[in-house]
Amino acid sequence: MAQPLRRTTEAPQATRDACIAAAHALLDEVGPEQLSLRAVARGAGVSSMAPYRHFESKEALLAELARQGFAELGASVREGCPNGVHLVDFDQFRAMAECYVAFAERRPALYRLMFSGVISDHRAHEALWRDSRWSFEVVIAAIEVLQKDGRFREGRAIELALHVWSVMHGFVSLELDRLMGGRGSMVERFRPHIDLLLHGLCSPTE
Amino acid sequence: MAQPLRRTTEAPQATRDACIAAAHALLDEVGPEQLSLRAVARGAGVSSMAPYRHFESKEALLAELARQGFAELGASVREGCPNGVHLVDFDQFRAMAECYVAFAERRPALYRLMFSGVISDHRAHEALWRDSRWSFEVVIAAIEVLQKDGRFREGRAIELALHVWSVMHGFVSLELDRLMGGRGSMVERFRPHIDLLLHGLCSPTE
DNA sequence: GACGTGATGTTTACACTGTACGCATGATAG
């Protein structure tokens, strides 16, 4: 039989879900570096070896957490352009950048996990790689639109997108490493950087 | 006696130096996350506990590695303006940014250590914090000069410097995490980003 | 010289980690 088997008495994958939930909680509590698989199992109320029935290794579980993070990040950025990327304008581009930073401010530990070396190679985890690109594609799409409108300078959209991503990710990383000073929320502190970024991206004539 | 005691038969701090050298070698080999203090001790040819006579903890040793990294980074960036920061011009600013990226390309594992969460709080390690600011100060100084020359837009130099740092650090981080594609050297790939960066920093009138 | 002192190194020990292996259980297919 090719159909997948299911237990009827219990929610399928209940242990898997419990592990992920416990991992998220622990991640916010102790950070990506200090997260131990045994502690996750304890938090989920199962034995130390139970997670291995659902994840190939500790890194695989972390990769799944990171994947969910990229999915949430992609959704967050898309909230900046509620009418769809094809109708994006300057203000919505600004809002998208703010939503990126807002996600990092909301889930700092998860953000750090997504980009930390704890996951050695993103491309080794297919779903993670897919969702990370999905969260990035919307930036490329928005830039292409603003280029067609003559607002942004010409050139390969993906290069401009990498620049935007560099600014956002660099700012967030330095903030989370506490290498920047300043008071107030991260999003507020990021606004001046959006201005500089937009000025760099605009057509030289404008 | 207030004078520090020294052994005459052996180079002072020989074990400490051997630990640091072994740590650098291991760092380049296995990366910051996989670096174990016991392996460092083995590499230095001493017992597992010997490093504790010279470093308070594993993190303290890593902090010293990172400190050396920031010192090297600061020196590398300063090579971009050999005549001194007070005489910096556009091309030298460009060169400084390239030197930043070149350092990361030369010592990727060390760069990752400097900004990874393995060192929980940079400010907790005084020397590390001092040298990291030293490597950053030159960027601020260069920007102040270019502002006085009317090349860069007005505003608080430190904010522009944070923007520059965000672009450089963001780009390098994404590169080292292999989240960007592309061929050729990192420095070459970074050049278009310097153009975008400079365009954003220039006076709106220019 | 003798002697205490303090810096340095080693050995041992402990709690903890990731994970390989084998067994128990219970739902399902035949």
Added chain:
DNA sequence: CTATCATGCGTACAGTGTAAACATCACGTC
């Protein structure tokens, strides 16, 4: 009923960071 198979558990092992006790040896003071 029986065989199978997904799922969970207990045990075991190598490796980790580091605390504690002990050994060694250069040095300052007598």
